[in-house]
Amino acid sequence: MSAAAPPSAQPEHTDRTSAGSAAASSALRSRLRAWRLWIILSFVLLVGVVLSLLTSQDADRARLSASNAAPEGAQAAVRVLQAQGVNVVEAEDYAEALGLLGEGGAALLLFDPNEYLSGEQLGELGDEAQKSILVEPTFAQLMALAPDISQAGLVPQDVIDAGTVDADCSAPAAEAAGTVSAGGLAYRGPLTCFTVTGSSEPAAGLFAESEDHAAAVLGYTGLLANESIAENGNAALALWSLGSAETLVWYLPVPADIPAGDAPASPFSLLPAWVDPLLAWTLVVAALAAFWRGRRLGPLAMEPMPVVVRAAETAEGRARLYQDSRALDRAADSLRAGTMVRLAARLRLGPGSSAADVVQAAARSTGRPAAEIDSLLDRPRPVSDSDLVAWSQELTYLEEEITEP
Structure with missing residues (x-):
């Protein structure tokens, strides 16, 4: 009888384990039912974030990019040009832009507000391009591609508040546009249109062209941006100024286009050759002086604290x-x-x-x-x-x- 007792206790232990597992499963199901709405919403949100990341991974958000459909992009202007038979090719880097221009008969649109390109690179692009159209160019870009056009500062605030600027010249592009949106920078050249400097001489405007018509300047990115291309005569000015050639190379330089030789030099490379040995010798002398003074000071003297000093002293x-x-x-x-x-x-x-x-x-x-x-x-x-x-x-x-x- 005593040997049969242990086997009879095993089914009881198994029943307790099964009962505990069933209770835990029931509690888990109850919690899932209570939180199922929040779980579904979290899952939907997670799926939406993943889809947005996947779909926007290759989206172009560069300002005035030919494939950017955002308000600051220029996809609408590119489509207007393509509808008129202009072959617009977007160059990914400097080498591709130079290669496309080297094929001959192509115009160049350049927008480089960060001045990634050097003067030598700009000169090579200008030599290969049939015509260069610069958007808000800097002083260095003008010197390399349009030396007879100069900067004239910001457009006055009262002109921007007015909203539009009249052509004020007989250029075909300006006459076709009539009026354009105001903003950006002003430039002076042999041919200046859409003047923003009032009666001052020489006049400065939003559009300037060189004497040989080999270079043109657009002083405002809003003349090509999607959000304002349909306003006033912006589209007409873009068509006339950018559609002069059968092929237009649309080039926005990127940081990878910076020449390797133009990288910032290390400050230590600017020091003369004798600085390094002098610095090493200074460190050795300082270490010897510290060791010498440390030995002269002698060991520390231990004194019980607090120290009582007489008032007379x-x-x-x-x-x-x-x-x-x-x-x-x-x-x-x-x-x-x-x-x-x-x-x-x-x-x-x-x-x-x-x-x-x-x-x-x-x-x-x-x-x-x-x-x-x-x-x-x-x-x-x-x-x-x-x-x-x-x-x-x-x-x-x-x-x-x-x-x-």
Whole structure:
């Protein structure tokens, strides 16, 4: 009978385990039912984020990019040109842009606000391009591609507030546009249209062209941007200025186009050759000096803390400091303040007593006139060490009189 007891206990343990598992599963299902709405919403949100990342991974967000459909892109202007038979080719880098222009008969649109290209690279592009159209060019870009066109600063705020600028010239592109949107930068050239400088001479405008018509400048990115290409005559100006050739190379330089030789030099490479050995020798000398001074100081002396210093020693030390610095005024102030404090304590005056109270109490205690004591305590500052010593003795005599019975 005793040997049969253990087998009979095993089914009971198994039943308990099964009951515990069932309870845990039931609790989990209850929690899932309670939170199922939030779980579904989180899953949908996660799927949406993943899809947006996957779909926008290759999306072009560069300003004035030919394939950018955002408000700052230029996809609409490119489609207008393509509808008129212009073959618009977007160059990915400098090598591709130079290769496309080298095929001959192609115009170049360049927008490089960060000035990634060097003067040599700009010159090579200008030599290969049939015509160069620059958008908000910098001084270096003008010197390389359009030397007879110059910058004239920002467009005045009153012109921007007006919203539009009239052509004011007889160029075919300007006459076709009539009016364009105002903004950006102004430029001066042999042919200047859409003037924004009023009656000043020479006039500056949003569109300038070189004398040989080999280079043109658009002073405002809004003339090509998707958000404003349909406004006023912006589309007409873009078509006339960019559609002069059968092929247009649309090139926006990127950081990878920066020439390797133009990378910032290390500051250490600008130092002369003798700096490195001098620096090493300075470090050696400094280490030797630290070792030498450290040995001369000797071992640290242990002293029990706190250190008790007698009051006479601190007073003497402060007096020597005043004497060494010739601080007669500071020493006189210290004497006067110390005397007033000690007199007030000996005359049993309260902490709020004034100097007049101390003078009156001292006069009553010593029998001296109050005016004499006031003159003694409020004497002008001494001008020499002997005057200071004499005054301190008189103050000492006054304190001794008060302490006498």
